[in-house]
Amino acid sequence: MKVLKFGGTSVGSAQRMQHVADIISDNEKKIVVLSAMSGTTNSLLQAVDYLRVGNLTGAADVVNLLERKYEKETAELYLTSSMQESVWEKLKTYFFEIRSLLLESYSNQIEKRIVSYGELISTLMFTSYLQEQNVDAVLMPALSFMRLNADGEPDMALTQQLLHEQLGQYGEHRIVITQGFICLNAEGKIDNLKRGGSDYSASIIGALSDAEEIQIWTDIDGMHNNDPRFVDGTQPVPQLSFEEAAELAYFGAKILHPTCILPAKMKSIPVRLLNTLDPTAPGTLISNDYKKGKIEAVAAKDGIAVVRIQSDRMLLAYGFLSRVFSVFEQHKTAIDLIATSEVAVSMSIDNLSRIGDIVEDLRKLGTVSFETGLSIISVVGDLRSDNLGFEAQVIDALKDIPVRMISYGGSDHNISLLVSTDDKVRALRALSKAIF
Ligand code: ADP
Ligand code: ASP
Ligand code: MG
Secondary structure, eight states: OOOEEETTTTTTSSSHHHHHHHHHHHSSSEEEEEOTTHHHHHHHHHHHHHTTTHHHHHHHHHHHHHHHHHHHHHHOOOOHHHHHHHHHHHHHHHHHHHHHTTTOOOOOHHHHHHHHHHHHHHHHHHHHHHTTOOOOOOEEGGGTTTTBBTTTOOOOHHHHHHHHHHHHTTTSSOOOOOOOSSSEEEOOOOEEOOOOTTHHHHHHHHOOOOOOOEEEEESSSSSSOOOOTTTTTTOOOOOEHHHHHHHHHHOOTTTSSSSTTHHHTTTTTTEEEETTTTTTSOOEEEEEEOOTTOOOEEEOOOOOEEEEEEEESSOOOOHHHHHHHHHHHTTTOOOHHHOOOSSEEEESOOTTTTTHHHHHHHHEEEEEEEEEEEEEEEEEOOOOSSSTTTTHHHHHHTSSSOOEEEEEEESSSSSEEEEEGGGHHHHHHHHHHOOO
């Protein structure tokens, strides 16, 4: 069995949904994971932003506009007026619920409940469409199996148990449809896997159901060798190893959720990135195989800060690093890149929510400075030491761009550099020109 995930653009209109139905129309059994229609999650979050600042008219306008959009899409999607009316009635209930939530005062929980409607709506519409077409399809609610643990991470053991129960109930159907992104947390409340999280849902479901393949269908023909939003002439990469794909996703290739490769990698389940707009394009195959000695792609991640601490003693004393790291651990902040000299350590972080406390605690250990507004540029491929010259190629490409920090050697697949976000696009273009 395969798990197929279709992103927001792929289900972005009635016509696109019909096209997805064609793509999945072979006779194979599959689990289909859907995102919200493109723009919906953003609109729901915009309504929540209005709620947060007490602008209820603003929130109502956003919801009204969204409701009109869905009225139009449901009118287009179905053949029979009975199905159209029945789906529209259910959607009207959803919109009633969204409006009721917007009457409460803002809380994180209200936000999560409101934002969950995007996936609830798209999966209801799509399942009903397939059923109207007499396809053997059923909706398996993600909220009845996808669970987070107390740390806010997927609870794999519990999710596996619940997923198997659900598949026992729904798995006889040829197509099992479920929501990406949404889940329940350890308190049993509605939560989600963070923006772009439907990819993560698909790979968790694929790994826990021992799928033969996980397919991520989106609006581009696979992982490109550089960010197509900033660089012209980028090309799809036919094949990547799990490690290469995981590093690209983690370091900013928006086509994949940052951690979605890990579950697939754990079970060695191949992940294929495919294009809904061009279904016969080969896309990218992510597996244990890789091309030897090749730089495959470049990605960038914004919103990075670097924290530097200089030891007050001449040399980094025994135990100094462990005391520094324990400060980050205490504040639940992951360090991405790290560079050390004999007297100082620089560390990059992407979660700036505790930076004030971190700096304060680090000041007890040495002299601290920090800088924000940075981007990590990652060059990813098979960079093992028997392949000479990759570092030189990368550094040479960036000779006109100030580089704040370089991290190399931490893995066999990655050279990462820290630049000012103002220089990011220039750096990406220079790397494409020099390498590809
Ligand atoms: P979906 O809604 O299907 O999840 P996303 O918008 O999350 O789609 O991801 C697809 C987008 O990722 C592409 O349209 C492209 O602009 C962007 N992207 C960024 N980096 C890359 C890359 N290296 N290769 C392909 N797409 C990329
Ligand atoms: N709908 C969610 C988002 O826009 C999840 C996803 O699309 O993967 O972030
Ligand atoms: Mg996405």
